Amino acid sequence: MRRRPRHLARLLCWSFAEAAPSFVSGQAIAHALDDGFGSGRPLVGLGWLMILAAAWLTAALGARQVLLAIAGIVEPFRDTLLRQVVEGTLHRTATSGMRPDTGAVARLNRQVELARDSFGAVIAVVRSFLFSIMGVVFGVLTLMGAVLPLVVLPLLAGLSLFLMSLPAMARLQRRLILAEERTASSVAAMVDGLRDVAACGAEERVAAGVQQDVEFQARTSQALARLTAVRTLSLAVGGWLPILMVLAATPALVRDGATAGIILGTLTYVAQSLTPALGSLVQGVGVNGVRLVVALERIVTTSARPPATSTGSADMPRGMLLRLRGVTFAYGPDADPVVSDLDLAVRDGDHLAVVGPSGIGKSTVAALIAGILRPDGGRILIGGVPVDAIDRAAMCRARVLIPQEAYVFRGTLGENLTYMAEGRSQADIDKAVDAVGMTELAARLGGCAAEVDPSELSAGERQLIALTRAYLSPARLVLLDEATCHLDPAAEARAEEAFAARDGTLIVIAHRLTSALRARRVLVMDGARAQVGTHEEMVAASPLYRDLMGRWEAPVTAEA
Template sequence: MRPDTGGELLRTALRDSRPALWRIAGWSMVEALPALLYGVLVAAALDHGFLAGRPATGVAYLALLAAAMIARAAATRAMFPWFAAIVEPLRDRLVRVVVTGSLGRAVWHGEPADPSAVAGLTQHVETVRNLISALLRTSRQLAVSLIVTVVGLAALAPRALVLVLPPLAAALALFRRQLRTLAARQRAVVRADEALARGTAEVFGGIRDVVACGAQRTAAADLTHVVEEHGRASRTLAIAGGIRILVVLLGAQLPMVGVIVAAPWLTGAGGLSAGQVVGVLTYLASSLEPALRSLVTVVGTWGLQLAVTLGRLAAQQSTPPARTGRLPVPAEAALEADAVTFAYGTTEPVVQDLSLTLRRGDHLAVVGPSGIGKSTVAAMLAGVAAPQQGRITVGGVCLDDLDEAALRAHVSLVPQEAYVFRATLRENFTALRPDAGDDVLDEAVDALGMRALVDRLGGYHAELTDPDVLSAGERQLVAAARVYVHGAPVVILDEATCHLDPPAEARVEEAFAARGGTLVVIAHRISSALRADRILLLDGGRPVLGGHAELLHSAPSYADLVGHWMDVRPRTPDRSQPLRPRMATPATK
């Protein structure tokens, strides 16, 4: 279940940081010692030291207070590594949330890409990171100081609490009640910030068109309106923030006045000494008033910014389509597309009314001009993208009704952008099948023609500390081996060999075809189409399915495409050399 609110998002992001939070809580108690001992030690220094004619005793009590302050400084220093242990990983977790959400809306739900997600990634995540750091350092200390001040007052002069607790409770209740209003105003400011960023980007991104059309005044008026809205939202928030002054007056300064006015009663019928009255005032002036003032300021600004920003991040999340988990799927089950249509946003469909049946042993090549929708077909057949119309099934079960494990056990997609991670070569090969033995790895390496590469790297246990040392083609071979080892019955190669030379590409495709499963190749060379049993042509209209010779005669666009692929001669002027296939432009996803 994904987090639905900012609070749940933060708890999820901090789940692994609980040990660090407990250590911070422990050091916070040490850090609060001066706030706890202020009044008690000042009263003791006066009553048992200076007023009793024993200045050395008074100095000793003040020395204890100084020692408590030194302990506070040491505790503050000891907490900084634990702050870092919480704050630094938090950014990575939040970035993962935003990236997953942005990609998920495009991949899982077919929504158009949102350029403002980049601003959310850079601005909101950094804002949360900075606010968490600031709040851990400040509000934590202030809240603890507020609590221990009340505890110290209760220990020093319980009767004085009647003058302190009622107005303090009323002030906190008033502040809590106003937080909802402040939060609404803060959300308005954040929305105004985002609107200002979008508006500025739109105008300056299209500044040449603005000038060419003579629309400078219109663009300036639009931006002026956005700026004014931002200003109004900021002013409204500042006015609402004035409640903090009233909270401090009510919660800290009113009790201070009450203790001063009631001092004769406190030292008489109340039974307090002069030192205890001074100690109570010390608690109020040195601990309660600064802590309350800072706390309402921090919570009313940073805390609200954090809550609102987390809410915006939580709103950017996305969930994959629900899968009911029907298991298992027979290895020989056919993969079928029934009247499938897919479009990005409100544009014309890139795939329209596609019907196709792929049985075990089938070898299909998908061809078409760049940007026509070939990779979209691959994504839908792999269950990565869901069609807007029609359905794709395996063994009669809709892909959406398979849980992730069942889907990936049956269909593997090898994309053009091969991913090799920092680990051993074995771990890269066995990422999808961790229990694979050397015999399985040997079969994959030999079938794909990778033995020389494996030997050069140092064998299966070689550490790939820097995957960039591999060429693009070598990375594609590693990704292909990973899927070969996995052994899914259906393999889809989405231009997964575009960085290989034709012989190496042929070996990879033939190796997957020889496994006996189903192979779908998004072709970028005519040779890939010639190796396939059937060819699916995408040319902007309804997809056309057939063999190479059949399509040459019945589909003019296929003949044009073949001619484009074949019409490339070597750079040397030797005309006796045979024609060579040319790699087409990689397809737009």
């Protein structure tokens, strides 16, 4: 609010106009009765009622301007929160290596809007309460000072009772927001894995877990609703008890000189201004104020950018050693491991092919090395540093994974080729295009300045663009996960040979076994066992590899 002094000044000025009836109402009623109708001068009484009507018209105009001033403060506040949630969530996911934050959906869709609405409501009710109470206090003082304690003391008691209940409300509201996030996360996980849930026959178990989260959220909502009884009691003490006390003290007040107009004017102040203002405060702060504090706490805590993890170097070092030690991974707590106790060492500059039957876990190994998946057991080290401890920005500069379905975005061909390697010269691009075997495709598309529509490209053409992009990147570790499966054998051989000649380490998830023949070493995955060695060593040591290569023996001999 301090950043927007113009809106704040406008809000305060129009608040005086909106609060005009708070001061005028009791005075107008008292004078209309005592000086007008009660004294046989109806025109005077009507005049005072006209003054009251004018005050209400002024309040209506002020209320409209107040809402505009509040909007000028609240909407930028919402934009700030939204930007913080998006930036913090993306930065945390990109740099910390964590799984996607599904709770961010609840913060975007629910908590930011909740904070915005609550902030606006708190400004409105607190401002209205303060100005209304000021009008009531000054009005009662001008009527008869002796009445003021009968109004103020119950009000202070009701406010104290309400303020004492706020900590419990905050705790329950915080628990409710966390329950909403947990429900959103469990439902999202259930929907994402629905096919696997049905395939495994785990519908009842998964449904029971989601139902437990839903029921916890419902119980918390009910507990918060029960606490509203305290708000009702606070309103009764602070808003309605003053009326009873004034009525009970009327005989004594009359003996001290109070007129019927003074008594009726005081009751008007309480009933028309104080009680509604207190009710709005109790409702606004008791609900919206607590929601605002808890939502902001949750947004700020979960959207804060995590400190960058130091690895001793901004990038993975040259001469790095990729090492897997006892790595185990399964897709689910009750599923059989896809990778079990895998040990592997890959030196900088090595060329490794990973072979095995379909579904044996070759792509899983690539995803584990790339840091997309986290192992259930064991460690993955790059340059002696665990993969999950490496700054994600440095990781992205040091390794690149090309999956089977290559990604090409709308834009120029040059933008597609260099977005992982900004600043590359045209000579570097031309060299990469020629090395990977994309020259003919680049010419057909119209060169680097040509616009690319991914829907008009074949799967093989998209793979060539992605391969050239990876070739131009600064990454020293390249993972090709069947990234050439849509290319013909000659194009595949040219692309792999280009990466093998490129400075760095190449790991190929083999689509064709000719990739194993081109590699320096071969990792054979055979269920729970994995063996690594040269082609000749694997032919001698692995029955599975001999069986797989036997199907290619004739084509290989023919090529030889």
